Amino acid sequence: MKQSKGTIAVFLAPAIILFAIVFIYPVVRTVGMSFNEVGNITADSSTWSWTGISNYVDLMNTRLFRISMVNFLKIWIFTGIATLVLALLLATILTSGIIGQKFFRAVIYMPNVISGVAVGYMWLLYVFNADYGLLHSLFLKLGWETAANFQWLSVGGNVFLAMCIAYVFSSVGYYMLMYISGIEKISKDYYESATLDGANGFQKFMNITLPLLKGVIGTSITLWTSRVMGFFALSQIFNSTETTVPMKYVYQLLFGSSDEVTELKVGKAAAAAVVMTVTVTIISMVIKRVIKDENYEI
Amino acid sequence: MKKVVATLVIAGMMLGTVACGSTETASKDAAADTSVQTEETAEVKDSAEAQDTTEETAELSATLEYWSSWGETESQAQVLQAAAEEFMELNPGVTINFTFNGRDNKTLLVSAMDAGTEINMMDANWDNCISTWSDYLADLTEYYDKTYPTTNGEKYVDCVMSAYSGMIKDACDGKYMGVAYIPQAFVIFCNKDIFEACGITEYPTTWDELMDVCQTVKDAGYIPFTDENAREWAMFSYYLQRKIGAEAVEEICYDSSLWQEGSKYYDAIYEAASAVAYMAEQGYYDPNVASNVNPTAQQNMVLNGEIAMYINGTWLPNETAASNSEFNWGAFSFPTVEDGVDGTEATAFGTYAICCNKNNTQEQMDAAFAFAAFLTTGTYDEMFRDQTQSIPMGVNAEWPAALADVKTIMSQTSKRYLSQLNTKVNSDSSQIIGDACIKLEAGLLTVEEFIKEASNF
Numbered sequence: 001m002k003q004s005k006g007t008i009a010v011f012l013a014p015a016i017i018l019f020a021i022v023f024i025y026p027v028v029r030t031v032g033m034s035f036n037e038v039g040n041i042t043a044d045s046s047t048w049s050w051t052g053i054s055n056y057v058d059l060m061n062t063r064l065f066r067i068s069m070v071n072f073l074k075i076w077i078f079t080g081i082a083t084l085v086l087a088l089l090l091a092t093i094l095t096s097g098i099i100g101q102k103f104f105r106a107v108i109y110m111p112n113v114i115s116g117v118a119v120g121y122m123w124l125l126y127v128f129n130a131d132y133g134l135l136h137s138l139f140l141k142l143g144w145e146t147a148a149n150f151q152w153l154s155v156g157g158n159v160f161l162a163m164c165i166a167y168v169f170s171s172v173g174y175y176m177l178m179y180i181s182g183i184e185k186i187s188k189d190y191y192e193s194a195t196l197d198g199a200n201g202f203q204k205f206m207n208i209t210l211p212l213l214k215g216v217i218g219t220s221i222t223l224w225t226s227r228v229m230g231f232f233a234l235s236q237i238f239n240s241t242e243t244t245v246p247m248k249y250v251y252q253l254l255f256g257s258s259d260e261v262t263e264l265k266v267g268k269a270a271a272a273a274v275v276m277t278v279t280v281t282i283i284s285m286v287i288k289r290v291i292k293d294e295n296y297e298i
Numbered sequence: 299m300k301k302v303v304a305t306l307v308i309a310g311m312m313l314g315t316v317a318c319g320s321t322e323t324a325s326k327d328a329a330a331d332t333s334v335q336t337e338e339t340a341e342v343k344d345s346a347e348a349q350d351t352t353e354e355t356a357e358l359s360a361t362l363e364y365w366s367s368w369g370e371t372e373s374q375a376q377v378l379q380a381a382a383e384e385f386m387e388l389n390p391g392v393t394i395n396f397t398f399n400g401r402d403n404k405t406l407l408v409s410a411m412d413a414g415t416e417i418n419m420m421d422a423n424w425d426n427c428i429s430t431w432s433d434y435l436a437d438l439t440e441y442y443d444k445t446y447p448t449t450n451g452e453k454y455v456d457c458v459m460s461a462y463s464g465m466i467k468d469a470c471d472g473k474y475m476g477v478a479y480i481p482q483a484f485v486i487f488c489n490k491d492i493f494e495a496c497g498i499t500e501y502p503t504t505w506d507e508l509m510d511v512c513q514t515v516k517d518a519g520y521i522p523f524t525d526e527n528a529r530e531w532a533m534f535s536y537y538l539q540r541k542i543g544a545e546a547v548e549e550i551c552y553d554s555s556l557w558q559e560g561s562k563y564y565d566a567i568y569e570a571a572s573a574v575a576y577m578a579e580q581g582y583y584d585p586n587v588a589s590n591v592n593p594t595a596q597q598n599m600v601l602n603g604e605i606a607m608y609i610n611g612t613w614l615p616n617e618t619a620a621s622n623s624e625f626n627w628g629a630f631s632f633p634t635v636e637d638g639v640d641g642t643e644a645t646a647f648g649t650y651a652i653c654c655n656k657n658n659t660q661e662q663m664d665a666a667f668a669f670a671a672f673l674t675t676g677t678y679d680e681m682f683r684d685q686t687q688s689i690p691m692g693v694n695a696e697w698p699a700a701l702a703d704v705k706t707i708m709s710q711t712s713k714r715y716l717s718q719l720n721t722k723v724n725s726d727s728s729q730i731i732g733d734a735c736i737k738l739e740a741g742l743l744t745v746e747e748f749i750k751e752a753s754n755f
Contacts, residue, residue: 039433041408041409042409062726062755064729064730065726124591124594130590151586151588153590153591154588154589154740155527155588159589239527239591239592240527240729240733244729252725253725255404256426256430256725257722260716260718260728261426261429261720261723262429262722262723262724263725264430
C-alpha cells in the first residue's frame, strides 16, 4: 500500500500531540517559569513577572542547593557503585544454578514493591535506632559496646551513610533483575567452552559475562542517574542538611511544609529543576560515549 | 464516506441536544425545587423571626465536594465523616462528598481547581491556606454574625475562641476567610510525674527558673530535655524571639550578614546560642539528641518515663496516645528571657481552617458554612477533642486533660508567633539553622562555631 504524507501525519498525530502535551509543554513552561517570578506552580503565565537569570544566580548562591547537588553526586557515585556491583554479584550468583534461586530473587526484589516511605521508617525505627534498633541490640548481645553505641543517625556524622545503606537495600533488587535478564541471554556455549578450556568462575565472569553485559550496564547506569536525581522519600525522612538532595530542595521551594509557614519560591524551584535536567542529560550523554555497546552476537 | 461523516455529525448533535435537554430539565427541576424551598425558607424565616433568631436551619440544599488535609484513616477524618453523616440527615438537601488527600491537600488543591475540578470546601493549616490558596477563598465574614442550631442562639463569632478566630481575621484585613478548627499551640510539654517526683510544684516562668528546674530534674536522675530533627530549632528560636521579637528573627533568616559580629542582632544571637550551649554543657539534653529522628524523641519520652520536657505542639498527646495513653502531660509557656521584647503573652500557635471556594453558589456557601459551624460548635467540636485530643473551638467547651495546662497558656496569650516559630520562613536557611541547632544541643559545636554554621546559607 502506498503511504502518502497525509496518512503518515494522521497516524503520527496522536502520538505527537500527546508527546507535546505531556512532555514538551511542561518542559517549556518550566524553563519559562525559571526566568520569572511566579506565584504558584499553576499560576497563569500572564501573572508571571520577568526576572531574567536572577533565579539562576540566586540558586547558585544558595548553599543548600549546592549541598544538595554535591549529595546527588555522592549518592550517584558511591551508592551507585555499591548498588550496581552488589546487583551484578547477586545476579551472577543467582544465575549460577544455586538451590532456591527463584526464592532469593523474589526476596531481594521485595523492597522495590514497598513504598520508599515505609522502607525509610523501617530502617530508622527498627534498624538504626540508638536505643532499641536491630543493630544496637545485636551488637550489645555480641558484647561489642562501641559498635552498639554507634550513632547511625547523628546529624553531622553518619546520617548520610545510614540513608545510603537504606537506599542500596531498596534499589539493589531492581538492577539485579536487569542483570539477570542480561546474563540469561548469554549463550551457555561460551561458558561450556570456557569450562573446557579450564577457566574458573572469576575468569568466566571477567571475560564472558562482563563484556557481554556492557550494554545492559550502560543502560543501568543511565537509569540509575535519573533515579538518583528523582531520589526523594528517604531524603525527606532522614531530614537533615547532609541528606538533602535536589528533589527535596525543589519540593521545599515549591510546596513548603504542611505545618510550617515557608515562603514559596516557584521560579527558583523551576530553575533548580532545569539545572537537574541538564545535569542528568549531560551525565547520560557522557555514559553513552564512554560505555559503548559493541553488539556482540550472544 | 461523506454519508458516514454526516451521520456521525447528526448523531453527535442529537446526543448533545439530549444531554443539554437533560441538563436543562435537571436545572428546571432544581430551579423548581429551589423555588419551593425558597417559599418554605421564607415561611421558616418568618417563624424564626418570630422567635427572634436568624438560625440557618434545615432548608439548605447543595452538593459539597470537600477536600481535606487528613488521611482517611486518621481520627480527624473519621470525625469529619461522622459529622457529615449527621449533618446530611438533619439537612436532607445537602450532600457532602469527601476527598482525603492527607497533608498533600495543600499542594494538590490548586492544580485541581485550576483544572476545573469542583471543590467547594477545603481544609489545611491556616497559614498554608493563606499562602497557597488566597486567590480561591471566599469571604465568610457575614456568616460569623449569624446563629446556627448548635450555637444556642448566639452569633457564631461569640461561640468560638477569639484567639483562633482572631488570627483568621487578622491575616486577611479584618475578613474571615476561613473557619478555625483543631487549633494548635507550640509550647513546652512536660512529664508531670517527673516534676512531682522532683518536688517541682510550679512551672518556671523565667529562663533562670527553667535552668533551675533542669538541674533539679537532672539531679533526680532524669533527662531534662529531649529533641529531634523535626523540632530542633525550637529552643534557640523561641529564646531569640523572646529576646528580639518575631520580625527580627525573620530578618536574620533571610540575611546572613545579621549573624556577623557587630550587627544589630549579633549579641542577641550570641546570647540565645550561649543559653542552648549551656544546657548542652550541663547535660540537660538527651545524650542521643543528635541522632533522634522524628518520631524517636516523642516515643522515648512517653515510653521510657525518663525525659521531663520537650518543646512540641498540642498534637503531641494524640500522636503518642497509642504508645502510652496514661502519660501525665503538663505544659507551660516558654519562659521570659532577660531584657526580652516579648514575654509569656506571646505564644507560637496556629490552627487548621476550613475554607470555601469563592466560586461556590449561594446555596453551596450557606450549606458549607452551616456545616463548618456544625463541626466547630457543640457535639462534633467535643468529638474532635475526645477522639483527637485536640483543643476545642467552643468557648465553653472543656479541654482535654492532657492539654489542660495549654488552656492556661492560651488564656494569657495576646500575641502570636507563627505556628512553629519564625525561623522556618525561609526554606533556604531553615534546614541549615536547624541542623546547627541540633549540633549545638548535642554539644558538637561551640557558640562561635554554631553562629558560623547557622549563618552559612
